[in-house]
Amino acid sequence: MRSIFGGLCAALVTAVLAAPAPPVPAAAEPTPEPVRILLVGDSVTQGSAGDWTWRYRLWQHLAAAGVPVDLVGPRTDLYDNVADEHGSLAYADGAFDRDHxxxxxxQVEVLDVPIADLVAEHRPDVVVEMLGFNDLYAQRTPETVAARIGRFVDEARTADPTVDVVLAEATQSWFPAVPELNARLRSVAAAATTDGSRVVVAATAAGHDALADTWDGSHPNARGEVRIAWAVADALHGLGVGPAADRAVPFPPVGPRSGARLSAVPRDASATLAWTGPPGATSQYVWVRDVTAGQAWTRLPFRVAGGAWTARYLTNGHRYDYRLQPVKGDDEPGGRVFSNVVRVAPSPPPGAPRRLAGDAGRxxxxLTWLAPRHARSYQVQRRTPYGWRTLGRTIRPRYLATGLPRAAAWTFRVRSWRGDQRGDAATVRVPRGGPAAACG
Known part of the structure; x- marks a missing residue:
């Protein structure tokens, strides 16, 4: 038995050793580390409420090319150009890496955070710098600003001697000192480039049109965002990051891409419009049509701002439709971008309540009355030695006043209202009732 068992074991071992080994799975390709890019700039890079920003356009370009990228930085916000404050997150499309x-x-002379600290904390592979215009606007010379940009590169390298840097041109070429600063950037890049850290220039000012590519002469609209992103993409391509820009892609429409939230209150031969938004819109065109008269939509020949405007010289009893078309700076929206439509029917203020009467207890x-035409609510007041005291409001033609002071009689006034449109009032004197009288 022992010999048979031993023979079986030997045969089994031999068979196992002779069998082909199972295939070893191939090692998975390691996922490439994303390229970390730090965008340092002023308003042109930050963007304002309602913008996509050129940061978004660059991210789209790299994501579409399959380039793993991580935009880094301490902020994610836009500037709210209407409220004049930072912290807005009202991007036209916020679904991208918004760090910056x-x-x-x-200014490059007065950075919020020293560039060496930013590089040390966020560990970028590439720093894209787009500063200098505000320094020039503060009366510094192009030579001084160019030298400061050179020191910016040196300071970045104190935290990482291998970091690459893109110097983007200022796009406000209408300002006399900007072209000279942009020309000096090439010399700065050539002098700053080392074997371990390359410095290149992004030609962001090339072809940039202050009228067509900005909404106010300085800050990029959708077209300007694309142009800046093209130039930065080309500069990154020169560093081996992603493909060059595809300039065959058509420009997107400019101007706000959403409408305001509009409401309206009818008044006597007028209507007051009130609205909020959309983000970044600086004014609105008013469109109107007289529905009763069968008119088509007409755009008024001026813009309104501030969140409220009153249309005057309307015909009482007619129905009017209104809508707003948003504008940012000098950019009207490309395509049909409007607010909701509101309909109003202006009318005279309501008359005084009719047949006002009162029945009192102790x-x-x-108080009861007949509703006048156009009245929607009523204000009830009582006369005191110090003037009229408001007791309350009601939407019904009836009001119960309780807790009245001891007196032989009370004088009441009831005023009609239509929304916030004040109407006429009626007055009645009501004698105090006897012990058996009750109110209910």
């Missing part, structure tokens, strides 16, 4: 280190009004009174 840009701030409205920032400390209470019931």
């Amino acid at each position: 280190a840009a701030r409205w009004g920032m 400390r209470c009174a019931v």
